[in-house]
Amino acid sequence: MAKTLISDVIVPEVFNPYVVNRTTELSALYQSGIISTNPELQILASGGGRTVNMPFWNDLDGEDEVLSDTVALTPDKIDADQDVAVKLFRGKAWAANDLAGDLAGSDPMAAIGDRTANYWVRRMQAATIATLNGVFASSSMSGNQIDFTEGGTNAEAKADGNSIIEGSQLLGDAQGGLTAMVVHSRVYSNLKIMRLLEYKVDPATNTEFATFDGKRVIVDDGVPVSGGAYTSYLFGPGALGYADGTPADIQTETDRDKLAGDDILINRKHFILHPRGVAFTSSQVSGKSPSNADLAAAANWDRVYHQKQIRIVKMITNG
Numbered sequence: 001m002a003k004t005l006i007s008d009v010i011v012p013e014v015f016n017p018y019v020v021n022r023t024t025e026l027s028a029l030y031q032s033g034i035i036s037t038n039p040e041l042q043i044l045a046s047g048g049g050r051t052v053n054m055p056f057w058n059d060l061d062g063e064d065e066v067l068s069d070t071v072a073l074t075p076d077k078i079d080a081d082q083d084v085a086v087k088l089f090r091g092k093a094w095a096a097n098d099l100a101g102d103l104a105g106s107d108p109m110a111a112i113g114d115r116t117a118n119y120w121v122r123r124m125q126a127a128t129i130a131t132l133n134g135v136f137a138s139s140s141m142s143g144n145q146i147d148f149t150e151g152g153t154n155a156e157a158k159a160d161g162n163s164i165i166e167g168s169q170l171l172g173d174a175q176g177g178l179t180a181m182v183v184h185s186r187v188y189s190n191l192k193i194m195r196l197l198e199y200k201v202d203p204a205t206n207t208e209f210a211t212f213d214g215k216r217v218i219v220d221d222g223v224p225v226s227g228g229a230y231t232s233y234l235f236g237p238g239a240l241g242y243a244d245g246t247p248a249d250i251q252t253e254t255d256r257d258k259l260a261g262d263d264i265l266i267n268r269k270h271f272i273l274h275p276r277g278v279a280f281t282s283s284q285v286s287g288k289s290p291s292n293a294d295l296a297a298a299a300n301w302d303r304v305y306h307q308k309q310i311r312i313v314k315m316i317t318n319g
Contacts, residue, residue, distance in 0.1 A: 022113060028216075049315045052272065134296045146313075157317050171307075184231070278302065284299045
């Protein structure tokens with residue numbers, strides 16, 4: 001019986017959109033609304049260059065004036081600023097031995113596609129955490145973070161209802177826009193022990209998820225942990241902008257090493273995953289596109305939106 005090859009079941013024209021769609025379906029960050037996209041960002045992601053400039057108008061400011069029949073009003077101006085997103089160029093290749101078990105399925109391309117999509121979900125979440133590490137290491141974001149541990153000395157500073165509400169208060173009258181949070185499993189377990197969580201079912205995926213005060217709770221052990229101090233993030237909808245670009249190279253290819261008897265699947269991905277309102281400065285980039293280590297560098301980020309317009313808050317607690 002002839003062996004089924006990767007090239008026999010992978011049709012790039014079908015495989016590529018399948019992986020893109022499944023990645024967003026499987027991503028808790030996307031399903032929670034933390035990550036969102038729009039047609040304009042999608043167009044920019046497919047254009048040339050390493051970064052994308054997104055000009056915006058600042059809010060009108062200044063005191064109003066008392067009308068007078070002798071003194072004219074003094075015209076003020078509106079200022080413009082610019083947000084900057086960076087494109088992430090990533091890729092991965094797998095040998096057929098890692099995928100051979102999938103070929104026994106009734107729909108092998110879908111099986112391989114699901115495995116590929118799950119892989120990119122994990123890598124996107126890793127890029128998200130690296131980005132947040134860099135964003136909040138920037139001094140420009142000091143107003144959007146709070147440390148309840150007093151430098152790690154307050155053992156009672158657990159994440160609870162009070163600390164989450166105090167963290168939300170950093171956005172003042174804009175705190176009602178916070179709709180989700182990402183926490184370490186230790187923090188999640190503590191909230192569960194305190195019976196502060198409620199559970200719902202996502203109709204899109206038919207999976208159960210936890211909420212606190214109406215906020216969806218996403219568990220990711222990739223968030224920073226240091227000396228018993230745990231970082232949690234609160235988010236508003238669309239806090240991160242996302243778009244898939246089109247790689248200049250072929251997005252999906254198959255190959256075969258005949259001497260080794262290995263089939264190879266190659267998958268490339270260009271995408272934008274940008275914290276809205278915090279510009280990427282490109283001050284410290286080691287290659288053609290930033291690595292996760294580059295994304296985590298404070299020098300690469302600078303807040304350009306007003307503090308309350310940044311729909312992300314960082315909290316540090318002792319569990």
